[in-house]
Amino acid sequence: MYVMVYGRRTVSCHTGNQTSWPTLKTMCTRSFSATARVKRTRNIPPSDIIQQLLKLHPKDSLEGVQLVLAQHRLDHKAVRCTMQELKAQKRFDLVGILFSETLKHGGAKVGLKEFTAGISACARAQTWQLAVHLFNSMRKAKVVANVFSYNSTISACEKGGQWQLAMQLLDSMRTATICADVISYSATISACEKGGQWQVAMHLFDSMHKVQVDADVISYNATISACEKGGQWQRAVHLFESAHKTKIHADVVSYNATISACEKGGQWQLAVHLFDNMHKAKVNATVISYSSTISACEKIGQWQLAVHLFDRMRKAQVDADAISYSATISACEKGGQWQMAVHLFERMRKTKMHTHDISCKESSNS
Template identity: 50%
Template sequence: MALRPWSCSFQAGSAGGEPRSTTRGARGSTNNNDNNKHNKDKQIKQPKTTTKEVDVRGAQELSIASSQLQKLVALGTKASLDEVSDIFSTEFCEWKRNPKRATVVLSCLAKQRLPHIARHVLTSMLVCRADANVFHYNAVISASGKGGQWQLALSLLSSMSEMRILPDRVSYNAAIAACEKAGQWQLALSLLSSMPDMSVCPNDISYNSAMSACEKGGQWQLALSLLHGMRSMRAIPDEISYSAAISACEKVGEWQLALNLLSSMPDEKVVPDQICYNAAISACEKGGQWQLALGLLSGMRSIVAVPDKISYSAAISACEKVGEWQMALELLSSMPDMRIIPDEICVNAAISACEKAVEWELALGLLSSMPEMRVIPDEISYNAAISACEKGGKWQLALVLVTSMPHMRVIPDEITYNAAVSACEHGGQWQLALCLLSSMPDMRIVADEISYNAAVSACSKVGQWRLALSLLSRMPDMRILPDEITYNAVVGVCEKAGQLQLVLNLLNKMFSCTYSVLLRFRLCTGDFKRG
């Protein structure tokens, strides 16, 4: 793991969420008759001196912490407890007098995403009997969450009661966020539900993290339930709450619910932001509602939310899915007018729209113009363009694209080769189809049933029944199960060649294979009745 250069911006006197000092250096009273003018002048100047002393003291704390943390970062993620203890051996006595110094160190470790080092620091404090408080634990729990160590975060939270430290809302929020980041939605919900039992009131941050965890876990019903239950716990939903709920609906294709949530936000005095709109547009895209997606996109321009690349890529994808290639191209061409630079996702969606409409010339034009748009084509770009050529019967261009990919530092995949083999099959180029199939292992690409079906079909179309039969016999060795398409192609070419005995054998195998597959399916699904 590469460590980032050390940097920590931390305000002295408010480390780790600890309350700032309420000392303001107010002027002393001048009502005492014994105070002379000299004393009055000293009293007037006192606030300035006190403030400077606080600033200097805070700067010194940060300087000391920075020096120590430089050493910690140099140790790396595998630092031992002894190594960490040695660095702070001279500081523990001072930490006993001033716990804020420890909070500064632990909070900065959280920002650096170094949970194990933060845990070692906390352990060293406990061993040296330096009083650890809730701020210290909160900082380490936060470090654990940011570092992807959700188990450590939960362990620290549970150990607080053993140390007679009461977890607060910050403790629970940090632990819930750790679970959310790791996709542990059940644990996030368990923590949220346990907060009232610990006399800790959840807030919007608590609910937002839990909803986001549900969204990542595909639990859209639970996300909606949390959103609707927030006000009963005196937590006010905000745009983050709604964006998490809308995204949860978007991921499972519930576009109607996503739009209902978006439209209800003004009634709840919540202004939809860019993320809310993007999630709603993506929900419409998944649901095939391209008109609604375009309506949302145009509506963004008239309110606070400003469209970005994600907004346009979702809208273009919505058009691509239903074959509205003209609209997809129009959206792509309008992006520079909105001062939005298209990325590969936007252009790929437009190429795919042209591919589905068999507009191979436009697809190739977009692919060739990507460098001018400062967009680097990837395998998705090439695969869509090759598929467009395949559908347009341009097998020569498909092969040119395949051979040009390595020069563009783009690695072909099975989709690339399947489209190219299929292009040769449509063009009657069975030799080239077989050549591509045989070259796939050299490219470390595993052929699948699509690859073999296209090659078998290429041989069948030109009466090469022996080659078709040979490919069929090789499929089990490649751990590929022939399907109905495979057998139909081979049976058809053998029948035309007058190989009736082979036809009968193939039909028996086909029936046996189909029955075996059906039997396994029914056993797996439990849909099997004894006679």
């Protein structure tokens, strides 16, 4: 038996082993911490609210959320917990609407964390209009935006193809004396890529070095893809080589975008060289990698190489799509290999794949 003095209380303890006071103090602290954690995990909104929200169809989410909020008054803690639970259930479409409606009705105090979570959810749900609305609402709520809220809004604009808005947000970061990071630039470059603005994408990429923001594989990939869409195969290859020099490991997106740029530029040898390097770099080729390389060979009449690559797809257990079939059939047609073209067309039909008009035309003309 030993006596433990804790504050003014004396507790007698019976134990077979002697335990020191520091050890007992640690045990008590851990016990209290565990109890606190349990209480925190139980701090979730009423299950009926979550169930009502999760039953909503995405098309009816706005009216449904409005109806739920009319029935239940949520305070700050309940709003936060509900948003977290909806995110955990991957109902990002509901998170932004719930937060927006909460702002409209007022009552619940919200801060930067809730705004950023709401905007981020809008980006995931590809509702760029609501993301921009929430971002603009921050000023009215007297909440100062930070780099995370800016990045989430730019990402939402990128997914919505709003490259001009993404550029405006990036420019406004400078006015707000908020340092843009690699995520800010990468998302804006990607927005420009989707908008077909390869010159703007290149300008942004070059400006990263001036403001001492190190480019990563995502920013490289976005810029390469922009050049690929703009028919700038030389720039795409230069960027790919530049990434290698800066010891940034190219991934499958890097290779696919550069190979596609070479294919569009009629550089079949470069395309094949890059494709072969994927295996050496231990980057698994996808159907896009194969299709782009086969198309590059098809354009220059290299039917043997096109068929060889098509056969490699099967051995690598990569399922061919309509594009890879069409490119290989076209290569055989140009090489006078009508039997091979017909054989491939029949294989394509057996896979119950949607046959493109070009495949039908090439096979019939052979």
